[in-house]
Amino acid sequence: MRITAVRATPVAVPYRSDEVWAFGRRSGLVSVLVEVDTDEGLTGLGEAAAYPSADIVLGALRSVEPLVVGSDPLRIEQLIQRIDVVGTWHHIGASSPAAAAVETACWDLLGKSCGRPVVDFFGGRFRDEVEFFHYVAAGDAADVRDEGRRAAKAGARVCYLKVGADSLDTDVERVAALRDGAGPAMGIRVDANEAWSPGAAIRAVRELEEYGLEMVEQPVSGRNLPELAYVRGRLDTPLLANESSWTRSDQLAVLRHGAADALSVDQQMDGGLLNLKRSAGICAAAGLPVVKHSLGELGVAVAAAVHVVAATPNFRYPNQGYGALLTDDVVRGAFGGPLDNYRDGRLPVPDGPGLGVELDPEKVARYADLYRTSAADFTFHDPRALLAAPALPKR
Ligand SMILES: [Mg+2]
Structure with missing residues (x-):
C-alpha cells in the first residue's frame, strides 16, 4: 500500500458556553481533519488540534506531504522518523499535531486493511470503556453550581474547573459552588x-482544599521543575x-x-499514538498514573486516544474531554461530541476496523463553512486577555 495524498479540512464547532482559562477565552474549538488516501482505495482518518493555530497545522501538513506521499502507511515507525529527522521537524513542537494526525491515519489504515480495531495493536482491551471528566466552564458561581448538578446527574465522577484566571476569592467561590451543586462524592480537579x-x-490550593x-x-510554571517539586511537597492534594x-x-x-503525583x-x-503508549510506559515504570x-x-482524535487508553493500565483517572462543552461533532453516530453520547462520563471502545469512526459529510461541510466565516471566534487569540494575564506567573 502507498500513500497517494494527504487532505486537510479545518472545522469549527461551537461550545455550549465559553471556555475560559488563565490567558483567554474561546466560544468553540477548531480542529483540522486529516484524510490520508492510498493506492488501494482505503482512506485513513486523523485529526489535528489547531495548536497554536489552524494555519500552522495546515502549513506543517503541506511540508510533511512530500515526506509521506509514496510511502507505505503501514511502516509507521519509519514514517514518523522520516517526518521528524529527514523533515527536521523534531525540534519544532508546533509541528506535532500535524504529524500526529498523519500517524493516527496510518493506524486507521492498518486496522482497516486487516479488519481489526486499533486497540488490538496497543495491547488489546485492558478496559472496555474510557472515562472522562466533566468540564465545568469557569463562569458565574450560580452557573458553576448548575453545571455541577448537571455533571452529577450525568454520572460523572470528576468535574474539571479552570482556576487562576481571576482573584483567589472568585476561585474559592466557584469551587464552593461546584461542591454545593455536584455533591460530596464528586471529585473536583x-x-x-x-x-x-x-x-x-x-496559599490558593490550601484554601481550595x-x-x-x-x-x-x-x-506553577512547567519550566521550573524544582519549584514544581517544592509546591508538590507542601500540598496534600495530588x-x-x-x-x-x-x-x-x-x-x-x-x-x-519528583515533581508530580500524576502526569x-x-x-x-x-x-501520535505510539508515543502516547510510550509516555504511559515511561510513567508506569516510575509507578505513576497518567491522564x-x-x-x-x-x-x-477522541476515538484514537480511546483505543490507546483502553489498552493501557495506568490511565487510572478520568481523562480530559470536551463532552460537557461541545454542541456537536463531525463523526457519524453517538461518539465523542456532546455529553449525551457519554454514559456515566464514559465512552466505549469503538468496535469497527481501524479507529471505528466515520466522518459525517454533512456536518463536516457545515463546520468547515463555520471555520471559513467565523474562525476568529473559535481561537484563544483574544487581545483583551493580555490585560488580564500580563505575564507568567500572574501573581
Ligand atoms: Mg491542563
Missing part, C-alpha cells in the same frame, strides 16, 4: 495552567503535571525531579 507563583499556589480536591493541575509534561523527554524530567500525556503534543490530556478534540 482544578487547573491553574501555570498561572500562580509557588507561594501563591500553596477546604472543599475537597481530587487533583491540582499545573499550579499534583498533576501538564504544561511540564508535553513530551516523553519532558515526562522523564518531571519524574527525575498528563497527549498524543497530539508528541507525534490523557486534550487540546480540545472532536470524535476522530
Whole structure:
C-alpha cells in the first residue's frame, strides 16, 4: 500500500458556553481533519488540534506531504522518523499535531486493511470503556453550581474547573459552588495552567482544599521543575503535571525531579499514538498514573486516544474531554461530541476496523463553512486577555 495524498479540512464547532482559562477565552474549538488516501482505495482518518493555530497545522501538513506521499502507511515507525529527522521537524513542537494526525491515519489504515480495531495493536482491551471528566466552564458561581448538578446527574465522577484566571476569592467561590451543586462524592480537579507563583499556589490550593480536591493541575510554571517539586511537597492534594509534561523527554524530567503525583500525556503534543503508549510506559515504570490530556478534540482524535487508553493500565483517572462543552461533532453516530453520547462520563471502545469512526459529510461541510466565516471566534487569540494575564506567573 502507498500513500497517494494527504487532505486537510479545518472545522469549527461551537461550545455550549465559553471556555475560559488563565490567558483567554474561546466560544468553540477548531480542529483540522486529516484524510490520508492510498493506492488501494482505503482512506485513513486523523485529526489535528489547531495548536497554536489552524494555519500552522495546515502549513506543517503541506511540508510533511512530500515526506509521506509514496510511502507505505503501514511502516509507521519509519514514517514518523522520516517526518521528524529527514523533515527536521523534531525540534519544532508546533509541528506535532500535524504529524500526529498523519500517524493516527496510518493506524486507521492498518486496522482497516486487516479488519481489526486499533486497540488490538496497543495491547488489546485492558478496559472496555474510557472515562472522562466533566468540564465545568469557569463562569458565574450560580452557573458553576448548575453545571455541577448537571455533571452529577450525568454520572460523572470528576468535574474539571479552570482556576487562576481571576482573584483567589472568585476561585474559592466557584469551587464552593461546584461542591454545593455536584455533591460530596464528586471529585473536583482544578487547573491553574501555570498561572500562580509557588507561594501563591500553596496559599490558593490550601484554601481550595477546604472543599475537597481530587487533583491540582499545573499550579506553577512547567519550566521550573524544582519549584514544581517544592509546591508538590507542601500540598496534600495530588499534583498533576501538564504544561511540564508535553513530551516523553519532558515526562522523564518531571519524574527525575519528583515533581508530580500524576502526569498528563497527549498524543497530539508528541507525534501520535505510539508515543502516547510510550509516555504511559515511561510513567508506569516510575509507578505513576497518567491522564490523557486534550487540546480540545472532536470524535476522530477522541476515538484514537480511546483505543490507546483502553489498552493501557495506568490511565487510572478520568481523562480530559470536551463532552460537557461541545454542541456537536463531525463523526457519524453517538461518539465523542456532546455529553449525551457519554454514559456515566464514559465512552466505549469503538468496535469497527481501524479507529471505528466515520466522518459525517454533512456536518463536516457545515463546520468547515463555520471555520471559513467565523474562525476568529473559535481561537484563544483574544487581545483583551493580555490585560488580564500580563505575564507568567500572574501573581
Ligand atoms: Mg491542563
